[in-house]
Structure formats: structure tokens, C-alpha cells
Amino acid sequence: MSHPYxxxxxxxxxxxxxxGDVLAKATPARSGDRLAGVAASSAExxxxxxxxxxxxxxxxxxxxxxxxxxxxxxxxxxxxxxxxQAFAPVSHLTxxxxxxxxxxxxxxxxxxxxLRPGLTPEMVAAVSKLMRNQDLILVARKCEVxxxxxxxxxLPGRLSTRLQPNHPTDDVAGIAASILDGLLYGNGDAVIxxxxxxxxxxxxxxxxxxxxxxxxxxxxxxxxxxxxxxxNTLEAIEQGAPVDLVFQSIGGTEATNRSFGFDLATLSEARxxxxxxxxxxxxxxxxxxxxxxxxxxxxxxxxxxxQQTCEARAYAVARTFAPLLVNTVVGFIGPEYLFxxxxxxxxxxxxHFCGKLLGLPMGCDICYTNHAEADQNDxxxxxxxxxxxxxxxxxGIPGSDDIMLNYQTTSFHDALYARRVLGxxxxxxxxxxxxxxxxxxxxxxxxxxxxxxDAFGLALRGIPGRTGHD
Amino acid sequence: xxxxxxxxxxxxxxxxxxxxxxxxGLGRAGISLPTQELLKFQLAHAQAIDAVHCPLDxxxxxxxLAAAGVVARPEDVLSLAxxxxxxxxxxxxxxxxxxxxxxxxxxxxxxxxxxxxxPDLAIVIxxxxxxxxxxxxxxxxxxxLITDLDAEHGEWRLAPLTVxxxxxxxxxxxxxxxxxxxxxxxxxxERPGLSSPDSLGAYLTWKPCIGRKDADxxxxxxxxxxxxxxxxxxxRLLYLIRESFRRKLxxxxxxxxxxxxxxxxxxxxxxxxxxx
Numbered sequence: 001m002s003h004p005y006x007x008x009x010x011x012x013x014x015x016x017x018x019x020g021d022v023l024a025k026a027t028p029a030r031s032g033d034r035l036a037g038v039a040a041s042s043a044e045x046x047x048x049x050x051x052x053x054x055x056x057x058x059x060x061x062x063x064x065x066x067x068x069x070x071x072x073x074x075x076x077x078x079x080x081x082x083x084x085q086a087f088a089p090v091s092h093l094t095x096x097x098x099x100x101x102x103x104x105x106x107x108x109x110x111x112x113x114x115l116r117p118g119l120t121p122e123m124v125a126a127v128s129k130l131m132r133n134q135d136l137i138l139v140a141r142k143c144e145v146x147x148x149x150x151x152x153x154x155l156p157g158r159l160s161t162r163l164q165p166n167h168p169t170d171d172v173a174g175i176a177a178s179i180l181d182g183l184l185y186g187n188g189d190a191v192i193x194x195x196x197x198x199x200x201x202x203x204x205x206x207x208x209x210x211x212x213x214x215x216x217x218x219x220x221x222x223x224x225x226x227x228x229x230x231x232n233t234l235e236a237i238e239q240g241a242p243v244d245l246v247f248q249s250i251g252g253t254e255a256t257n258r259s260f261g262f263d264l265a266t267l268s269e270a271r272x273x274x275x276x277x278x279x280x281x282x283x284x285x286x287x288x289x290x291x292x293x294x295x296x297x298x299x300x301x302x303x304x305x306x307q308q309t310c311e312a313r314a315y316a317v318a319r320t321f322a323p324l325l326v327n328t329v330v331g332f333i334g335p336e337y338l339f340x341x342x343x344x345x346x347x348x349x350x351x352h353f354c355g356k357l358l359g360l361p362m363g364c365d366i367c368y369t370n371h372a373e374a375d376q377n378d379x380x381x382x383x384x385x386x387x388x389x390x391x392x393x394x395x396g397i398p399g400s401d402d403i404m405l406n407y408q409t410t411s412f413h414d415a416l417y418a419r420r421v422l423g424x425x426x427x428x429x430x431x432x433x434x435x436x437x438x439x440x441x442x443x444x445x446x447x448x449x450x451x452x453x454d455a456f457g458l459a460l461r462g463i464p465g466r467t468g469h470d
Numbered sequence: 471x472x473x474x475x476x477x478x479x480x481x482x483x484x485x486x487x488x489x490x491x492x493x494x495g496l497g498r499a500g501i502s503l504p505t506q507e508l509l510k511f512q513l514a515h516a517q518a519i520d521a522v523h524c525p526l527d528x529x530x531x532x533x534x535l536a537a538a539g540v541v542a543r544p545e546d547v548l549s550l551a552x553x554x555x556x557x558x559x560x561x562x563x564x565x566x567x568x569x570x571x572x573x574x575x576x577x578x579x580x581x582x583x584x585x586x587x588x589p590d591l592a593i594v595i596x597x598x599x600x601x602x603x604x605x606x607x608x609x610x611x612x613x614x615l616i617t618d619l620d621a622e623h624g625e626w627r628l629a630p631l632t633v634x635x636x637x638x639x640x641x642x643x644x645x646x647x648x649x650x651x652x653x654x655x656x657x658x659x660e661r662p663g664l665s666s667p668d669s670l671g672a673y674l675t676w677k678p679c680i681g682r683k684d685a686d687x688x689x690x691x692x693x694x695x696x697x698x699x700x701x702x703x704x705x706r707l708l709y710l711i712r713e714s715f716r717r718k719l720x721x722x723x724x725x726x727x728x729x730x731x732x733x734x735x736x737x738x739x740x741x742x743x744x745x746x
Binding site: 013031034086112157166167168171172173174175176177178179180186206207209213214215218222245334335336339347369370371375376397398399400401403406407408413416417418420446447450451452456459460462463464 | 494495502511561562687
């Protein structure tokens with residue numbers, strides 16, 4: 001049993017150490033897998049690994065754990081939670097056969113929805129490695145995932161946005177300025193979510209109060225979130241803070257999550273606490289998770305598994321807690337994991353596909369850092385592709401420039417571009433609010449009002465400075 | 471042409487820029503970025519890219535350090551390289567950026583004390599992710615720090631000053647260990663932001679040796695004229711160095727209390743949007 005996975009190509013026999021080795025070598029090229037030393041050593045070996053993978057039965061993933069069951073609670077979550085009945089329609093298929101089936105007209109939105117509990121992240125990651133970008137788009141588009149808190153996220157033909165009003169010192173006036181800018185560009189229906197510069201409980205509470213006051217005063221059908229550690233949010237809830245969504249960065253192995261300072265029990269506790277506040281009006285989804293390829297390797301907790309498969313395993317963690325939003329922060333981690341625009345675009349499409357197929361409200365932080373080989377054009381490409389794929393939400397930030405986290409993500413303008421070229425509307429409750437507040441002049445064309453809407457004119461009165469351009 | 475509407479719509483809330491450096495109130499052409507704002511962004515991104523990719527001019531830096539009085543002659547600053555042969559490799563292989571190249575290792579070993587106690591502090595200048603940050607800020611920062619160190623103690627035994635190309639923070643552990651320094655201070659170009667392509671970071675590590683973790687270090691960040699200026703950065707570093715030598719440790723156990731702000735949860739959350 002030294003090399004149980006073999007593939008004969010002409011006169012040469014290729015062998016792979018184990019299932020994880022086949023998956024890693026079948027993965028489209030990326031720097032993180034090279035850094036981890038798990039990538040294919042040649043272009044030919046990569047395709048041979050894909051051919052080998054295509055012949056592996058889906059059932060094998062139920063019998064051969066990539067990360068040991070005994071030592072990893074994420075593996076236990078995946079295998080113990082597997083629904084054999086839901087799996088039945090595809091249980092006879094190989095990974096290659098599964099690709100064909102997903103692309104076929106047998107896989108309707110309803111059939112794909114029923115299949116979710118029968119799929120493991122490893123099956124989904126495996127099939128994604130055989131798929132071209134257009135396959136990832138086409139199948140993801142068939143997956144409908146609808147969630148709700150104070151509005152309804154993920155309906156077909158809709159695209160939501162997280163308003164991300166970060167400020168390097170958490171200055172409330174600075175944050176409020178970015179919030180107003182975003183709202184007036186029609187942004188913020190997924191969540192108004194701040195990454196705090198100072199990460200502690202009292203700061204979290206201050207920012208939560210600030211956003212709660214804005215949401216209540218202007219009766220905005222949206223939710224807020226401070227992206228602090230789950231234990232900080234729990235403490236904020238105990239202190240009576242107005243918490244809508246609980247945030248946490250999650251990974252696909254127990255050791256990754258421990259390095260983030262939590263386990264599955266922590267997430268359960270936080271979810272119960274948030275539900276107990278009864279702040280929701282539309283749906284029961286109270287969690288906001290962020291993920292990203294490379295986090296397990298970065299935490300030295302990847303067990304020799306490729307970064308895309310580790311990422312898909314994080315979605316098993318996410319779906320256990322019925323999140324409102326899951327965001328893959330695709331280009332944030334840096335070029336040692338995803339080197340250039342091509343790798344970032346591929347990873348964004350993979351993550352969106354895997355998340356959607358597993359039933360998650362998958363959004364994407366379409367982003368890059370200044371040391372990656374990427375630019376605004378790459379982000380335009382990924383935004384357009386994800387818009388076509390039916391991505392649930394994207395980020396919105398003033399002029400693409402996050403002045404706190406020092407990276408570039410999609411802007412308020414970018415969201416309007418995607419709306420206009422693809423006809424994607426905001427969440428229905430939020431869309432009605434935009435019209436009622438006269439923020440959108442022409443909701444059909446996503447045209448912001450050229451004049452300042454009355455409700456906000458009052459807020460700006462008394463602030464020195466001309467109202468026009470400087 | 472009957473259309474009277476302007477082609478570019480300005481945003482009447484642009485005056486809110488007094489509250490933030492965020493790119494708010496940009497206006498729009500249709501629903502897109504106006505040309506002027508597009509080009510401003512492109513320029514900022516271009517500067518950040520150049521900061522990452524333009525190689526450090528080591529000769530110029532050595533000359534600047536000599537001119538600033540940090541060393542007697544430019545060649546007194548040892549020029550070293552990491553095991554990453556070029557920028558593309560450096561960006562993808564952080565492990566190689568943490569180790570000295572074999573030839574640099576040999577060159578440095580000449581300067582390691584054979585017997586007796588090593589130096590107190592090794593100052594290591596590393597290009598990191600922004601050569602621009604190092605090129606413009608390293609010499610004045612080191613000059614200021616050495617002046618301040620001399621003024622307060624006078625007894626600091628400093629290792630030879632080193633400059634490393636294609637290096638990461640942890641290369642200071644390798645260098646510090648080889649020089650048998652009690653502590654190492656790495657000055658390194660930080661990942662450039664769109665509005666801060668020239669930001670220098672300083673990392674202090676007590677008892678440097680290969681395998682030190684981030685949690686073992688103390689960091690002073692955003693050192694640049696428009697951020698934390700040299701005098702203030704030097705005061706912070708002096709505090710950390712003093713405390714590190716007194717307590718014989720660095721990292722999370724050694725908190726920088728010079729910047730501690732007491733945050734009161736009753737702090738006003740009200741702002742112009744929610745004021746009655």
C-alpha cells in the first residue's frame with residue numbers, strides 16, 4: 001500500500017502517495033501549494049493527477065479521511081454529518097462523472113439543493129479541480145442560497161454589498177463619512193461591517209452602538225457587524241451591546257481554528273447568544289464568516305493538504321452554523337499563496353463554486369495587495385465573472401482603497417458597474433429603502449440621485465466647507 | 471444635443487473628507503470613476519508597485535549612512551543578501567527571505583566574536599517589501615536612534631551595521647545569532663499601502679536565534695515623515711530596548727506602554743450622522 005494511487009499513461013506509470021497527494025497535484029498551479037511543497041512538479045504530472053482523480057469514486061472520500069478523524073474535529077463534523085440518503089443520486093459516480101452530472105440538465109437548482117447534505121467539501125474540491133472557469137461559473141449559477149436577517153440576501157438576479165467603512169484609528173466621524181458615502185452610492189445591504197483598528201471589547205461596543213444608531217435613525221433594512229474575535233463579540237453581547245452578526249475567520253482544520261483561538265463549541269455558544277438577542281426581522285442567519293485559501297498553511301496546520309481543499313473544508317465549518325454571509329477574502333493573504341491576477345481569479349471562482357455547491361451564501365472580497373502581481377483590471381475581470389456566476393455579495397469601499405488594512409478591494413462604483421452591466425439588483429428590502437430615501441433616482445438604471453437626499457442634507461448641515469467639489 | 475446634465479456629477483458630501491483619508495465623494499461619470507480620480511488611484515498604485523519592485527540602492531544607502539555619521543566609511547556597513555536570488559522568488563518563498571545566502575553567511579562569520587561576550591545590539595536594515603521606505607527612511611532613523619542611545623547610556627556595544635537585500639523580518643534572527651548579539655533590531659520596508667508606499671517597520675527581538683516567532687518580537691510600525699516621525703519612533707524603540715534588556719525578553723510579554731490609550735466604552739458613539 002505504499003502507492004495505492006497509480007495512473008498508466010502510455011508506457012509510464014505515475015503514482016501518488018495517497019488521496020491528498022492526488023488532490024494536491026491535480027490542483028491548478030498556485031504559489032501556496034508550491035510553498036507547501038505539495039504541488040505537481042510538472043504540467044504533465046498535474047494533468048495526470050487530474051486524470052487519476054477523475055477515475056476515483058466519490059464514495060472514496062467517505063472512507064479515506066485526508067485529516068485524521070481522531071485528531072480533527074472538522075473531519076468528524078464532515079463525516080458524522082454526512083447524509084447518505086441525500087448523497088444517493090450521485091453515490092455511483094466518479095469525480096469525473098460528477099463533473100459531467102453537475103454540468104448536465106439533471107442538476108437543476110432544486111436537485112442541487114437537495115444534494116447539499118450528501119456532499120463533503122473534499123468531493124466538491126475534487127470536482128472543482130477538473131473544472132474550467134466557465135464550468136465553475138455555470139454550476140455555481142445553478143445554486144440558489146437565500147438567507148435573511150433584516151433583509152433577504154441571495155435571491156436570483158440580486159447582488160448585495162458589504163459596506164466596509166474602515167478607518168485607521170476607528171474615528172467615528174471618519175467611519176460615518178465612509179458609511180454615508182457608501183449608502184449614497186446604494187451600498188451596504190449585505191452588512192455594514194467594520195474591521196476595527198483597535199481590537200478589543202470596549203472598542204467593539206463603541207462601534208456597534210455607532211452603527212446601531214445609524215441603522216435605527218435612518219431605518220435601514222440592513223445589519224451591522226464589527227469584525228472582531230468571536231470571544232470579544234460574546235463579551236460584548238454579555239455587556240448588552242447591540243450585536244446583529246457574530247464574526248469569525250475560520251479555517252478548514254481544527255489546528256487552524258485553534259490558531260485563530262476558537263473551536264466549534266465557541267461558535268455554537270456565540271450563535272446561541274446572538275439568536276437570543278432577537279434583533280432580526282426577516283431570517284435567522286446571525287453569523288458572518290471569512291475564509292481564504294492559504295490560512296491553514298499560514299498557521300502551519302494544513303496536514304500536507306493543498307490550500308484549496310483546506311479552504312473547502314472551512315465551508316463545512318461555516319454551514320454548520322447557518323451563516324447570513326460567508327466571504328472568501330481571496331487576494332488578501334499575499335503572493336506567496338496566490339501569486340498573480342490569474343491565480344486570484346481562479347481561486348475566487350473555485351471558492352465561490354465550492355461554497356455555493358455546499359449551500360453557503362458565498363460572497364467574495366475581490367482584492368489584492370500591492371506586492372501581488374495584480375491590478376484593478378484583474379479585479380474587474382473577477383468581479384464580472386463572479387457577477388455572472390451569481391455571487392451573493394462583494395465588498396464596497398470608498399475608491400477601492402482600504403486605508404486601514406492597506407489593500408485594494410471593490411469600490412462603491414464597482415458595484416454599480418456590476419449592477420448596470422449584469423442587471424443585478426440589491427436585496428429587495430434595501431432596494432425599496434433606496435427608492436424611498438430618494439438615494440436612487442432611477443432604481444432600474446441604478447442611478448444615484450444627483451442631489452443630496454433630504455434626510456442626509458440635515459446631517460451635513462453645520463459641517464463647515466463647501467458642499468461642492470474642492 | 472438637448473442634454474443639459476453635466477457629464478461628471480460631483481458629490482455634495484465631499485466636504486466630509488475633512489474626517490477621513492478614505493477616497494469618499496469621488497463623484498461619478500455615469501456610474502463610473504471620473505478620469506481625474508481614476509488617474510490619482512493609478513498613480514498611487516504605481517508608486518506602491520515601484521516601492522516593491524525597485525531594487526534597493528545599497529551603495530547609496532551605505533553612503534547615506536556614512537554621511538549621517540552612523541559609520542566612518544560607507545564600506546563599514548556590511549552588505550548581505552538572503553537566500554532568495556531575485557524578487558519573484560522572494561515574493562513567493564518567504565522561507566528563503568528568512569535565511570542568509572551561503573556567501574553572505576561566510577562573510578558575516580568573519581565579524582562574529584570568537585570568544586567572550588557578543589555585542590548588545592545588532593541593527594539590521596532589510597529591504598523587505600518597500601525598498602523606497604528603506605532608501606528614504608533607514609539612514610535618518612538609524613542616525614537618530616544611535617544619537618539617542620549614546621545620549622542615554624553611552625555603553626551600548628553595537629554589532630557591525632548590516633544591510634540585507636531580499637530579506638524578511640526573521641533574517642535578523644539568523645544575523646543576530648551569528649553575531650552572538652543579545653538583541654537584534656530589524657528595520658524593514660513594510661508592505662506598501664496605496665497612501666503609504668514608504669513605511670518603515672522596526673522589530674526588536676531579544677536573544678535572536680533561528681525559529682523565533684512573531685510573538686517573540688515587538689514592533690514599531692509606520693515610521694515615515696508623514697506617519698510616525700524619527701524622533702518619536704526613536705523614543706518608542708529606546709523604551710522597548712531598555713525594557714527588553716532590563717527584563718531579558720521581548721514580544722507579547724513586553725508591551726509597549728508608550729502608546730497605550732485608555733479606551734472608555736462610554737466614549738461618544740454619536741457623530742454627524744446621528745446627532746439630533
